[in-house]
């Protein structure tokens with residue numbers, strides 16, 4: 001429907017109203033955004049300022065409608081403003097916004113999470129994924145009496161200081177701060193290992209295994225493209241942790257309740273010692289959670305001596321949104337419908353990508369997907385990502401936006417299907433992508 005002119009005109013991103021609002025935003029907020037990836041820094045142009053969203057459609061302040069595959073970066077597995085979630089939240093608001101005391105909603109959601117996830121006996125709610133990770137790591141250190149933490153390059157675990165680390169240049173495993181404001185001393189106890197590399201991991205454990213409190217990994221790394229891991233790699237990791245008395249933390253903030261009620265742990269048949277959640281578990285409200293066996297969780301205050309707290313933790317409105325989301329998924333067979341739609345998406349997009357003038361491939365698991373550019377096969381490690389992706393992605397992104405289709409404004413962020421999507425939405429994405437790829441210079 002859009003011609004070359006149409007997509008060129010849309011290259012700026014948002015229309016005049018978005019531009020005007022965003023101009024105001026940049027005056028009062030750094031970069032105009034409250035989370036960096038929302039700025040269009042990676043693709044150029046002005047972000048859409050959103051007025052409303054419903055189902056698969058987001059509407060910006062210019063009144064333009066977009067078919068959305070961002071889903072608020074993962075939480076909205078039922079689509080925008082699902083009636084059951086809206087009804088649950090509205091009813092909860094009327095009962096009071098926050099009590100600062102135990103409430104029935106947090107108990108019911110905890111029961112739901114514990115019943116869903118392998119090995120989980122107790123869970124504690126917090127207000128973001130970052131907080132969940134930070135608390136799980138403190139718990140792991142407190143419970144083991146050890147200090148070292150291992151993470152993988154390419155995995156994201158929120159913005160806690162000691163996990164904002166990149167592999168150092170000299171010794172591959174020593175973490176260097178990847179953000180200004182993080183002192184080197186704060187990352188001195190962090191180690192960084194490459195994904196998909198059993199040898200490096202084995203060496204790391206051989207040298208420092210008895211000092212490692214925990215290894216944290218996104219079992220389905222989904223914050224640097226979708227770097228799908230081999231089951232054997234995760235199995236080896238599980239075994240190394242067990243052999244060395246190290247706790248394995250699965251960061252399931254994206255994958256939890258997306259791949260199914262049992263998350264990536266269920267998908268791979270591998271049970272971590274601790275797991276972190278966020279995004280879907282809050283149904284679009286600010287929620288995080290972490291949990292594990294009772295024997296570990298009892299170290300948390302007030303039972304144990306690992307301190308952790310939160311004024312709005314277990315907030316009744318947020319808990320109601322999470323509960324309504326999980327119950328609707330269960331009642332409506334959401335996960336198997338999403339799997340089926342994901343398979344249809346792979347069948348539909350793969351031939352389109354095969355015809356691309358630049359090598360491109362699809363990484364997909366369930367309802368998570370990512371278009372890998374300059375890659376005939378989707379990469380498995382951050383080191384294998386092609387830095388030329390960015391410029392090419394920006395063209396495709398703006399072309400799709402011009403056609404009314406929204407994907408994330410960064411080559412390394414993934415896309416999501418929701419239960420609100422139907423096959424015809426996938427068809428529309430495929431057609432728009434084919435047109436965009438056809439306009440690339442070979």
Ligand SMILES: *Cc1c(COP(=O)(O)O)cnc(C)c1O
Pocket residue numbers: 127128129130131133156157158159218223251252253254278279288
């Ligand atoms: C989003 C995310 C986080 C951080 O969650 P916030 O709610 O943004 O703090 C942590 N880990 C993973 C895997 C994530 O995808």
